[in-house]
Amino acid sequence: xxxxxxxxxxxxxxxxxxxxxxxxxxxxxxxxxxxxxxxxxxxxxxxxxxxxxxxxxxxxxxxxxxxxxxxxxxxxxxxxxxxxxxxxxxxxxxxxxxxxxxxxxxxxxxxxxxxxxxxxxxxxxxxxxxxxxxxxxxxxxxxxxxxxxxxxxxxxxxxxxxxxxxxxxxxxxxxxxxxxxxxxxxxxxxxxxxxxxxxxxxxxxxxxxxxxxxxxxxxxxxxxxxxxxxxxxxxxxxxxxxxxxxxxxxxxxx
Amino acid sequence: xxxxxxxxxxxxxxxxxxxxxxxxxxxxxxxxxxxxxxxxxxxxxxxxxxxxxxxxxxxxxxxxxxxxxxxxxxxxxxxxxxxxxxxxxxxxxxxxxxxxxxxxxxxxxxxxxxxxxxxxxxxxxxxxxxxxxxxxxxxxxxxxxxxxxxxxxxxxxxxxxxxxxxxxxxxxxxxxxxxxxxxxxxxxxxxxxxxxxxxxxxxxxxxxxxxxxxxxxxxxxxxxxxxxxxxxxxxxxxxxxxxxxxxxxxxxxx
DNA sequence: CAGTGGTCTAGACCACTGA
DNA sequence: CAGTGGTCTAGACCACTGA
Numbered sequence: 452x453x454x455x456x457x458x459x460x461x462x463x464x465x466x467x468x469x470x471x472x473x474x475x476x477x478x479x480x481x482x483x484x485x486x487x488x489x490x491x492x493x494x495x496x497x498x499x500x501x502x503x504x505x506x507x508x509x510x511x512x513x514x515x516x517x518x519x520x521x522x523x524x525x526x527x528x529x530x531x532x533x534x535x536x537x538x539x540x541x542x543x544x545x546x547x548x549x550x551x552x553x554x555x556x557x558x559x560x561x562x563x564x565x566x567x568x569x570x571x572x573x574x575x576x577x578x579x580x581x582x583x584x585x586x587x588x589x590x591x592x593x594x595x596x597x598x599x600x601x602x603x604x605x606x607x608x609x610x611x612x613x614x615x616x617x618x619x620x621x622x623x624x625x626x627x628x629x630x631x632x633x634x635x636x637x638x639x640x641x642x643x644x645x646x647x648x649x650x651x652x653x654x655x656x657x658x659x660x661x662x663x664x665x666x667x668x669x670x671x672x673x674x675x676x677x678x679x680x681x682x683x684x685x686x687x688x689x690x691x692x693x694x695x696x697x698x699x700x701x702x703x704x705x
Numbered sequence: 706x707x708x709x710x711x712x713x714x715x716x717x718x719x720x721x722x723x724x725x726x727x728x729x730x731x732x733x734x735x736x737x738x739x740x741x742x743x744x745x746x747x748x749x750x751x752x753x754x755x756x757x758x759x760x761x762x763x764x765x766x767x768x769x770x771x772x773x774x775x776x777x778x779x780x781x782x783x784x785x786x787x788x789x790x791x792x793x794x795x796x797x798x799x800x801x802x803x804x805x806x807x808x809x810x811x812x813x814x815x816x817x818x819x820x821x822x823x824x825x826x827x828x829x830x831x832x833x834x835x836x837x838x839x840x841x842x843x844x845x846x847x848x849x850x851x852x853x854x855x856x857x858x859x860x861x862x863x864x865x866x867x868x869x870x871x872x873x874x875x876x877x878x879x880x881x882x883x884x885x886x887x888x889x890x891x892x893x894x895x896x897x898x899x900x901x902x903x904x905x906x907x908x909x910x911x912x913x914x915x916x917x918x919x920x921x922x923x924x925x926x927x928x929x930x931x932x933x934x935x936x937x938x939x940x941x942x943x944x945x946x947x948x949x950x951x952x953x954x955x956x957x958x959x
Numbered sequence: 960c961a962g963t964g965g966t967c968t969a970g971a972c973c974a975c976t977g978a
Numbered sequence: 979c980a981g982t983g984g985t986c987t988a989g990a991c992c993a994c995t996g997a
Contacts, residue, residue: 466966480888481925493983503968505759508983525976525982533882538892540792540945628787634734638792638945642896642916642938660914660938662896671735684896684914691794691892720985747964757987762964779963779995 467502471510479519479530486532490520538691542638542666545591545599545622554593558622561588561652565607565614575677576606577667583607585614587623590652596686600652603678610675627668627676635669642684653683660684721756725764733773733784740786744774792945796892796918799845799853799876808847812876815842815906819861819868829858829931831921837861839868841877844906850940854906857932864929881922881930889923896938907937914938 478484491499496507511528514520522528549556568576568584576584585605591598603623605613610631618626641663650657662682668675732738745753750761765782768774776782803810822830822838830838839859845852857877859867864885872880895917904911916936922929 468966480886482886485886492981494981503970504983505969505986506967508985509966512984522983523976524974524984525978525980527982538794538796538890540794542792629740632734632736632739632787636792638943640894640916640943640945642914642936644898644912644914644938658898658912660896660898662894662916682896684898689892689894691894722985746962748962757989758964759967759988760986762966763985766965776964777995778965778993779961779997781963 467500468506468509471496471500471507472513475510475514476519484530486530488530489527490530492527540638540689540691542664544625544628545601546625549591549593549598552593554596554598557592558618558620559590559592560618561590563587563618572604575604575667576674577677578606578674587618588652589618589623591622597652597654597683600649600681601678602681603676605676606674609670609673623676624678631670631675633668633670633675637667639665640689641665645681649681653681655683662689664689721754722760722763725750725754725761726767729764729768730773738784740784742784743781744784746781794892794943794945796920798879798882799855800879803845803847803852806847808850808852811846812872812874813844813846814872815844817841817872826858829921830860830928831931832860832928841872842906843872843876845876851906851908851937854903854935855932856935857930859930860928863924863927877930878932885924885929887922887924887929891921893919894943895919899935903935907935909937916943918943 475484475490484490493504493507493511496511497504500507511520511522515522515528518531520528521531543551546556546558564586566572566584566586568578568581572584572586573579573581584607587601587603587605589601589603591601601623605623605627607614610627612630613627616626642660643663645653645655645657645659645661647657649661650659653659653661655661661684664680664682665678666680667677729738729744738744747758747761747765750765751758754761765774765776769776769782772785774782775785797805800810800812818840820826820838820840822832822835826838826840827833827835838861841855841857841859843855843857845855855877859877859881861868864881866884867880870880896914897917899907899909899911899913899915901911903915904913907913907915909915915938918934918936919932920934921931
């Protein structure tokens with residue numbers, strides 16, 4: 452374990468189960484235990500660490516949930532073959548995002564329209580029946596520069612109280628997050644060339660590459676909002692930190 | 706709980722702790738328990754479900770790890786204020802990605818060069834000292850269309866065995882995943898306009914918006930590889946599924 | 960300083976599954 | 979069919995922290 456290899460992290464002193472988790476994780480990540488390797492059995496680890504089986508089990512269950520190991524009854528626990536990588540992207544609040552880079556945030560509502568949903572609206576919200584919606588266009592500034600252009604649709608059936616909000620002070624996304632619980636969301640990230648409308652909004656040249664993040668949010672099966680965020684391509688970057696996991700924790704298995 | 710609201714998921718029958726987890730999660734996601742609400746104490750839930758405290762604790766710990774609730778000693782457990790959203794992006798193997806959309810995968814190695822690292826190479830790998838590196842350019846085809854262009858740098862100090870690999874059959878990313886364990890990675894996603902070189906490689910018009918995914922991978926503190934993947938903007942989309950979490954599980958707290 | 964969660968113990972019974 | 983992990987029990991002691 453602690454050979455000449457530079458030790459990245461020290462073994463935590465606090466909880467025993469965390470220490471077991473950490474020890475095993477290190478051996479896997481530093482390659483000492485390769486994919487396919489059978490790690491010690493729960494009963495063996497109990498003896499190694501002089502603890503109860505539940506303590507070992509807690510550590511191994513967490514490792515299995517994160518995809519680093521796979522557990523099979525009768526056979527034991529094995530280091531996973533890294534199959535698909537998964538990255539966790541943090542999508543912070545727009546205001547927080549701007550302020551994090553030391554800029555002054557400013558919101559400009561370009562338009563705000565309540566209307567009966569058009570065909571396009573219904574497609575964006577993924578609903579069959581027409582309904583009242585709120586369409587909002589706004590610009591998020593970082594200092595004098597346009598940080599992002601937002602094109603949002605809010606389903607007024609799911610969020611009737613949005614009718615009374617001007618969004619002059621609080622960005623729609625921030626307001627929604629604070630007022631409407633949601634259970635599902637999906638993001639689609641793509642690149643595309645700014646047309647003349649968007650170029651004007653973002654204050655970039657027509658044809659400039661922009662990053663588009665489309666997000667749809669549901670509460671149960673009811674759509675809440677659909678938003679398109681556009682960022683100038685030269686300046687914006689989504690940063691994701693990776694972990695070497697085969698799969699993410701299953702939400703339905705506690 | 707089961708009022709007229711359409712029930713999205715049924716309560717699982719299997720494990721008791723999973724059932725408790727699910728019950729509480731549903732109440733939060735469907736808005737019955739709003740942010741700030743104090744959920745029942747462990748001792749109360751013990752009585753409700755007629756089980757041991759460990760069983761309740763397992764469910765609540767998982768909910769806390771996923772950021773849905775916050776736990777405070779003496780005070781109890783509270784539904785979290787949704788602060789930052791986090792999305793999990795799956796980055797599948799390139800070949801698998803192409804085959805998943807029903808296309809025939811083909812790899813074309815454009816160039817493969819072993820060299821002493823240039824200034825630019827060292828910057829990309831984030832190292833101070835010069836070293837031998839392997840620079841690979843290749844194109845990934847989906848049928849006749851170019852799916853992606855890859856510009857990769859491999860640190861031969863960390864991965865000396867790469868010297869002997871031609872990468873004619875197996876994409877570099879796939880080979881690396883199978884042969885080199887890694888512990889850290891970072892992704893940077895951006896949009897930019899294709900210059901003439903990239904336009905030729907991707908078989909698109911010069912100036913077309915492209916999605917660029919830069920990824921750096923480390924093993925401990927040693928860099929393994931740095932790659933830039935370019936995707937034509939019109940066709941490629943990164944899809945991320947969201948979960949309403951304040952934070953992702955801390956890896957260091959088991 | 961009393962109540963809450965954090966963690967652990969030393970068992971138990973069982974489902975599954977590979978030899 | 980024996981060995982492994984999955985889950986649960988009924989306790990315990992303690993750290994922390996808010997009333």
